[in-house]
Amino acid sequence: MPTLxxxxxxxxxxQSIVSRVLNDDKxxxxxxxxxxxxxxAAEALGYWPNALARGLKLKSVxxxxxxxxxxxxxxxxxxxxxxxxxxxxxxxxxxxxxTEGTDPGELEFLQSLLEGRVDGxxxxxxxxxxxxIDDLEAGRYPYVLVNRRSQRASRYVVADDAAGxxxxxxxxxxxxxxxxxxxxxxxxxxxxxxxxxxxxxxxxAAGIAFHEDLVIEGSYSTDSGRVGIRRLLSLKDPPTAxxxxxxxxxxxxxxxxxxxxxxxxxDLSVVAMHDTELAELLSPGLTTVRLPLEGLGREAVRMLLRxxxxxxxxxxxxxxxxxxxxxxxxxxx
Amino acid sequence: MPTLxxxxxxxxxxQSIVSRVLNDDKxxxxxxxxxxxxxxAAEALGYWPNALARGLKLKSVxxxxxxxxxxxxxxxxxxxxxxxxxxxxxxxxxxxxxTEGTDPGELEFLQSLLEGRVDGxxxxxxxxxxxxIDDLEAGRYPYVLVNRRSQRASRYVVADDAAGxxxxxxxxxxxxxxxxxxxxxxxxxxxxxxxxxxxxxxxxAAGIAFHEDLVIEGSYSTDSGRVGIRRLLSLKDPPTAxxxxxxxxxxxxxxxxxxxxxxxxxDLSVVAMHDTELAELLSPGLTTVRLPLEGLGREAVRMLLRxxxxxxxxxxxxxxxxxxxxxxxxxxx
DNA sequence: TCACTGTGTGCAAACGCTTCCACAATAAGA
DNA sequence: TCTTATTGTGGAAGCGTTTGCACACAGTGA
Numbered sequence: 001m002p003t004l005x006x007x008x009x010x011x012x013x014x015q016s017i018v019s020r021v022l023n024d025d026k027x028x029x030x031x032x033x034x035x036x037x038x039x040x041a042a043e044a045l046g047y048w049p050n051a052l053a054r055g056l057k058l059k060s061v062x063x064x065x066x067x068x069x070x071x072x073x074x075x076x077x078x079x080x081x082x083x084x085x086x087x088x089x090x091x092x093x094x095x096x097x098x099t100e101g102t103d104p105g106e107l108e109f110l111q112s113l114l115e116g117r118v119d120g121x122x123x124x125x126x127x128x129x130x131x132x133i134d135d136l137e138a139g140r141y142p143y144v145l146v147n148r149r150s151q152r153a154s155r156y157v158v159a160d161d162a163a164g165x166x167x168x169x170x171x172x173x174x175x176x177x178x179x180x181x182x183x184x185x186x187x188x189x190x191x192x193x194x195x196x197x198x199x200x201x202x203x204x205a206a207g208i209a210f211h212e213d214l215v216i217e218g219s220y221s222t223d224s225g226r227v228g229i230r231r232l233l234s235l236k237d238p239p240t241a242x243x244x245x246x247x248x249x250x251x252x253x254x255x256x257x258x259x260x261x262x263x264x265x266x267d268l269s270v271v272a273m274h275d276t277e278l279a280e281l282l283s284p285g286l287t288t289v290r291l292p293l294e295g296l297g298r299e300a301v302r303m304l305l306r307x308x309x310x311x312x313x314x315x316x317x318x319x320x321x322x323x324x325x326x327x328x329x330x331x332x333x
Numbered sequence: 334m335p336t337l338x339x340x341x342x343x344x345x346x347x348q349s350i351v352s353r354v355l356n357d358d359k360x361x362x363x364x365x366x367x368x369x370x371x372x373x374a375a376e377a378l379g380y381w382p383n384a385l386a387r388g389l390k391l392k393s394v395x396x397x398x399x400x401x402x403x404x405x406x407x408x409x410x411x412x413x414x415x416x417x418x419x420x421x422x423x424x425x426x427x428x429x430x431x432t433e434g435t436d437p438g439e440l441e442f443l444q445s446l447l448e449g450r451v452d453g454x455x456x457x458x459x460x461x462x463x464x465x466i467d468d469l470e471a472g473r474y475p476y477v478l479v480n481r482r483s484q485r486a487s488r489y490v491v492a493d494d495a496a497g498x499x500x501x502x503x504x505x506x507x508x509x510x511x512x513x514x515x516x517x518x519x520x521x522x523x524x525x526x527x528x529x530x531x532x533x534x535x536x537x538a539a540g541i542a543f544h545e546d547l548v549i550e551g552s553y554s555t556d557s558g559r560v561g562i563r564r565l566l567s568l569k570d571p572p573t574a575x576x577x578x579x580x581x582x583x584x585x586x587x588x589x590x591x592x593x594x595x596x597x598x599x600d601l602s603v604v605a606m607h608d609t610e611l612a613e614l615l616s617p618g619l620t621t622v623r624l625p626l627e628g629l630g631r632e633a634v635r636m637l638l639r640x641x642x643x644x645x646x647x648x649x650x651x652x653x654x655x656x657x658x659x660x661x662x663x664x665x666x
Numbered sequence: 667t668c669a670c671t672g673t674g675t676g677c678a679a680a681c682g683c684t685t686c687c688a689c690a691a692t693a694a695g696a
Numbered sequence: 697t698c699t700t701a702t703t704g705t706g707g708a709a710g711c712g713t714t715t716g717c718a719c720a721c722a723g724t725g726a
Contacts, residue, residue: 001449003682014706019684027685029703051448052394053682056385056711063428063450071417072410072610081404084431093450095396096429098417115384116334116712117396117426222614251614258616277405281555281584283591283616336712347676352714360715362673386712389681449682671724677717686709693702 002045011041018042022049055116063093064304065121067110071098074247074276075293079124079146082297090305092119099125110135120304122146124297142308146300147293148190149316155307157299157317159291161191161273164322165198165243166205168271168289171324172241173206176333177269181214181239183228183249189220195245195273214239218249225252233262240333241269247278250286254329265331275325285327292321335378344374351375355382388449396426397637398454400443404431407580407609408626412457412479415630423638425452432458443468453637455479457630475641479633480626481523482649488640490632490650492624494524494606497655498531498576499538501604501622504657505574506539509666510602514547514572516561516582522553528578528606547572551582558585566595573666574602580611583619587662598664608658618660625654 008015013034020028021038030038041047055061066083068076080096087094095118110121110132120142123132133152136143145156172180182199185192196215203210216231218224225244229252232239244250250272254264262268264284272279275290299317306313341348346367353361354371363371374380388394399416401409413429420427428451443454443465453475456465466485469476478489505513515532518525529548536543549564551557558577562585565572577583583605587597595601597617605612608623632650639646 004684005682015683016685016707017705023684025685028705031704034704048448050389050682051450052385052389053449053711054684056383056389056681056713057683057685059711061385061450066429071414072407074405074407077405077410080429081431081433084404084429085433088430094429096399096413096417096427097421098414100414100418115381116386117384117394222610248610255614255616277555277581278611278614281588281611281615283588337714338712348713349677349715350675356714358715361675364674367674383712386681387714389683389711390713390715392681668726669724670726671722673722674720676719679714679716681713683711684709686707688705688707690705691703693700695700696698 001050002047003050004047007038007041007045007047010045011037013038060119060308061117062091063087063095063118064301065095065097065118066124067097067099067121068124069099071096071100074278075274076124078276078293079297079300082294082299083122083301084297085294086298086301090301092301092305120144120308122300122304123148124300142304144300144304144307146296150190155303155315157296157303157319158190159293159296159319160322161194161291162198162201163320164273164289164291165195166202167322167324168243168273169199169202170206171287172243172269172271172330173202173208175269175330177239177241178208178333179214179237179239179241180208181216181232181242183225183232183242183244183253184215184217185245185249186219187217192217192220192245199243220246220248222248222252222255225249225254226256229253229256230260233257233260233268239268241271241330244270244272247272247274247276247286247288250288251278251282254282254286265329269330269333271330279325279327282329284329286329287327288325290323290325292319295319295321334383335380336383337380340371340374340378340380343378344370346371393452393641394450395424396420396428396451397634398428398430398451399457400430400432400454401457402432404429404433407611408607409457411609411626412630412633415627415632416455416634417630418627419631419634423634425634425638453477453641455633455637456481457633475637477633477637477640479629483523488636488648490629490636490652491523492626492629492652493655494527494624495531495534496653497606497622497624498528499535500655500657501576501606502532502535503539504620505576505602505604505663506535506541508602508663510572510574511541511666512547512570512572512574513541514549514565514575516558516565516575516577516586517548517550518578518582519552520550525550525553525578532576553579553581555581555585555588558582558587559589562586562589563593566590566593566601572601574604574663577603577605580605580607580609580619580621583621584611584615587615587619598662602663602666604663612658612660615662617662619662620660621658623656623658625652628652628654 004015008018018038021035084094122144124146145153149156184196216228272288275288279286279288337348341351351371354368417427455477457479478486482489517529549561605621608621612619612621
């Protein structure tokens with residue numbers, strides 16, 4: 001790996017000149033002839049500045065950390081993709097850290113993560129402890145929460161989960177459904193609560209009575225969907241449609257429903273939050289609400305870079321743009 | 334962020350002592366009392382060494398790059414997960430770079446990737462150009478190819494795709510199938526060729542004639558599965574079973590088959606390569622062959638770190654351990 | 667008493683870069 | 697002719713580490 005000095009020697013100038021030329025320093029002028037020689041030398045040697053040395057000097061290294069709980073979850077995959085794109089667009093790299101079960105000493109973990117090797121961190125991690133957030137706030141360390149709000153966090157970017165939920169439920173209502181169940185997510189997740197809130201809003205706005213027993217709380221897993229739908233279907237007056245808080249939940253529910261002889265959509269309509277490849281491949285194709293997850297990732301990176309540079313701007317962003325994706329899992333009543 | 338000097342000042346010693354204590358340097362001895370003071374000071378200040386400065390000095394920075402073509406693909410997600418785990422286990426971080434369509438100037442891209450900010454790079458990228466590999470070889474830069482072999486690459490780790498394919502096909506043969514189709518992947522992909530080879534081996538080993546027209550080459554996409562299965566089903570003597578080179582292909586095939594009134598598994602048995610959540614959520618549940626993808630990621634990291642340290646070891650690894658996962662998409666004939 | 671061997675600590679250079687400052691040379695104004 | 701500004705270049709410090717080396721101070725054996 002050639003260094004600045006190597007280039008300088010070849011060009012017959014001092015390394016400081018090389019640095020200035022390569023960084024296009026406005027504050028100093030260099031003779032055109034010299035500039036040419038420098039550029040040629042750099043080209044000839046295949047010179048690339050060393051990011052470490054640069055970062056050490058400039059106290060900004062050109063990479064960001066993205067902390068997520070589970071890489072295999074397609075929801076996070078989309079957030080990652082958006083973040084990666086935006087990071088690259090602005091000349092940054094993404095350091096990916098997955099917590100997958102790494103709970104104890106998560107704080108240590110984060111601290112070690114920093115070590116000065118990133119300019120900031122994005123937490124797409126619903127499971128992060130409040131203590132971690134407090135710590136980040138106290139340390140004035142650039143960070144952004146994504147897909148999760150928190151009282152203690154001053155910065156986050158989330159999707160409009162409530163509007164998304166309303167969109168889904170209204171779609172069912174428009175098709176004549178009155179008895180609509182909700183397979184909710186874990187009550188510990190901010191997104192789950194918001195979706196549940198949206199569900200209720202839509203129900204009541206349509207003049208339908210809200211029934212607590214039509215809402216089954218669980219986790220964001222297929223099994224939770226299976227269990228939930230069985231409970232709903234065994235009610236004395238079962239729902240004709242359900243809104244699932246999540247694709248996995250919906251997939252589990254569809255599977256379990258089918259096994260008990262319930263046909264979808266003839267006997268039961270299903271709408272789910274999130275729209276990944278899976279929704280299309282299930283049969284029947286699942287009608288979903290698509291949230292701008294990639295946008296979440298992108299926006300988080302933008303906000304983080306702003307914060308890291310000390311620029312002003314919005315610190316709590318709710319990204320609008322939920323969209324209904326029609327497939328075959330809903331039939332009118 | 335406190336520095337070594339801050340700690341030294343607080344402990345009343347020179348920074349070199351602090352460095353030695355903290356790195357547990359065997360070559361110098363330090364008084365027990367001094368060591369204690371240093372550790373206390375470091376603790377009190379919440380000192381963490383700066384990875385950049387350290388990396389600059391040591392020429393090894395403690396992170397690796399993982400280059401993949403598509404984050405949303407669950408196959409890569411597993412590789413990423415394995416790599417991430419192994420990286421963390423050995424105290425390294427993973428820099429994730431996705432190429433998603435970034436084809437032009439990929440070489441530039443890689444070079445800039447390095448910039449000294451990683452100790453090596455793992456290419457889980459089937460699309461990487463040969464020129465890039467040549468460059469890496471020429472530059473003696475630590476790198477490992479994963480899930481892809483190449484003539485020009487001296488180091489790779491792949492799964493035993495051939496054995497996996499044979500496992501799948503034999504499973505069908507054991508259940509009485511004789512006319513077995515193969516929805517192959519793109520002929521440009523090493524994995525696709527190997528799977529096709531395995532398919533043929535299994536067929537011929539069972540004394541069944543190999544028919545070129547039972548093999549449909551395409552891409553690793555659902556649409557390719559749809560198109561392929563239509564062609565197979567429209568043969569004058571259509572297969573009773575197919576082996577799909579990939580989950581997406583299988584999902585597309587199942588969907589298209591169903592739409593033409595073909596029942597699965599009654600009329601057509603399906604086995605696919607790869608086993609992700611999707612396989613379980615399809616209906617019927619898809620019988621698959623699981624390849625040790627996480628292991629691929631882990632092994633790649635191990636190999637890379639070995640290479641980066643200049644240690645000897647195997648440079649071409651075929652990771653055994655394909656496993657058949659039985660579900661409901663196959664019926665005996 | 668003298669050399670010798672450990673033991674414990676500090677000095678200073680180096681990793682590759684950026685940037686403030688000094689300074690030489692030329693050009694311009696008084 | 698003498699300042700004064702402008703342009704172009706080099707010197708050198710410093711970012712936070714690690715580590716070879718020097719050195720001071722014991723303790724040991726002759």
